[in-house]
Amino acid sequence: MAVGHGDSSSSDKKSTDALNDLQTFNAENLQSNMKVIYYSRTFLSIIGGVIAGILGFKGLIGFVFYFLVMAITSAALTAKAKFSIHSYFDTWNRVLLDGFFGGLMSFVLFWTFAYDIVHIF
Amino acid sequence: MAEDLVLDTAIRDWVLIPLSIVMVLIGVLRYFVSKLMRSTQVPDGKIVKEGQVIVRARNLRAAANFIPAKSFRARRAYFSNEENGLLHVPKGQAQNPQAQMFSDPNMAMDMMKKNLSMIIPQTLTFAWVNFFFSGFVAAKIPFPLTQRFRSMLQNGIDLSTVDVSYVSSRSWYFLNLFGLRGLFSLILGEDNATDDAQRMMQMSGFGFDPTKNLGAEKDGLDIVQHEWALPKFEQRAEAVLKKLVS
Numbered sequence: 001m002a003v004g005h006g007d008s009s010s011s012d013k014k015s016t017d018a019l020n021d022l023q024t025f026n027a028e029n030l031q032s033n034m035k036v037i038y039y040s041r042t043f044l045s046i047i048g049g050v051i052a053g054i055l056g057f058k059g060l061i062g063f064v065f066y067f068l069v070m071a072i073t074s075a076a077l078t079a080k081a082k083f084s085i086h087s088y089f090d091t092w093n094r095v096l097l098d099g100f101f102g103g104l105m106s107f108v109l110f111w112t113f114a115y116d117i118v119h120i121f
Numbered sequence: 122m123a124e125d126l127v128l129d130t131a132i133r134d135w136v137l138i139p140l141s142i143v144m145v146l147i148g149v150l151r152y153f154v155s156k157l158m159r160s161t162q163v164p165d166g167k168i169v170k171e172g173q174v175i176v177r178a179r180n181l182r183a184a185a186n187f188i189p190a191k192s193f194r195a196r197r198a199y200f201s202n203e204e205n206g207l208l209h210v211p212k213g214q215a216q217n218p219q220a221q222m223f224s225d226p227n228m229a230m231d232m233m234k235k236n237l238s239m240i241i242p243q244t245l246t247f248a249w250v251n252f253f254f255s256g257f258v259a260a261k262i263p264f265p266l267t268q269r270f271r272s273m274l275q276n277g278i279d280l281s282t283v284d285v286s287y288v289s290s291r292s293w294y295f296l297n298l299f300g301l302r303g304l305f306s307l308i309l310g311e312d313n314a315t316d317d318a319q320r321m322m323q324m325s326g327f328g329f330d331p332t333k334n335l336g337a338e339k340d341g342l343d344i345v346q347h348e349w350a351l352p353k354f355e356q357r358a359e360a361v362l363k364k365l366v367s
Contacts, residue, residue, distance in 0.1 A: 042306060046304065059264045062263055115261070116133065116261055
């Protein structure tokens with residue numbers, strides 16, 4: 001497992017320096033990774049909203065679909081980080097839960113929009 | 122009661138889409154305007170210096186365990202020495218930057234400008250929506266809500282038997298207001314002035330930054346228990362190599 005401190009050539013930057021007790025993080029890289037997570041979630045919630053609207057989901061199923069999209073986002077981010085979360089983020093919670101509800105409003109907006117355009121009008 | 126109303130296509134063409142487009146354009150316009158207005162601010166040398174000192178102290182605190190004990194103590198004394206340490210601010214001076222910040226006309230004007238540039242477009246758009254687009258059903262939200270939301274979402278529509286899912290354009294405006302924040306952060310990059318909550322935090326954080334942070338950094342530095350990591354490096358190297366080999 002390689003350790004890197006200032007490597008900035010890849011889009012997902014490494015951020016930890018070593019193993020157990022001395023956890024040091026390159027704050028800039030960590031923040032950049034957080035931004036990547038945020039952008040991915042926002043984008044996918046918009047796309048998920050459009051899909052949910054087109055498919056005509058109503059009520060609870062739509063929200064279930066939103067959580068499904070968020071779970072897929074988490075899985076995809078984990079796969080992109082090659083399953084070694086601790087090289088890129090400080091805790092598991094970051095990848096799994098951070099920004100979970102942030103995309104909800106965008107999802108609802110685009111869901112309403114697509115649903116109306118396709119089904120009501 | 123449960124059948125879908127069929128709404129005129131003209132509503133979609135002339136209400137939903139224009140409203141969304143207008144809000145996106147206003148957001149973009151506000152972003153550029155705030156960028157233009159911000160470029161006239163000259164950073165104060167003293168504040169920048171203090172900020173940099175805080176950054177150095179923070180780095181020292183974070184990486185304290187990587188340097189031997191004596192050098193750490195020497196650096197710490199440099200920062201928190203009682204007479205001429207960089208972080209030590211005499212009580213009399215500590216209040217000054219804060220008072221200066223709030224009475225400085227430039228700073229107050231800037232904050233007011235930012236506030237206004239946020240509030241005015243929202244107010245204008247809301248008034249526009251109310252004037253033009255009231256009194257009819259604009260959209261149907263795909264999930265059911267309770268009756269209590271009726272007065273909030275349907276306030277132009279005076280029929281009480283219409284399903285709460287059919288909302289007026291005012292609620293479409295609010296939905297857009299919250300939902301387009303995510304879109305703006307994608308289009309405009311991080312530094313966009315459209316998120317109210319973030320702006321509030323930024324503004325309140327900036328006002329008190331120089332004064333209290335110095336004292337806080339000094340206290341934090343004094344608290345640090347230094348434990349030099351070098352003696353343990355051999356064990357950690359062994360652990361890493363073991364993982365690599367096995």
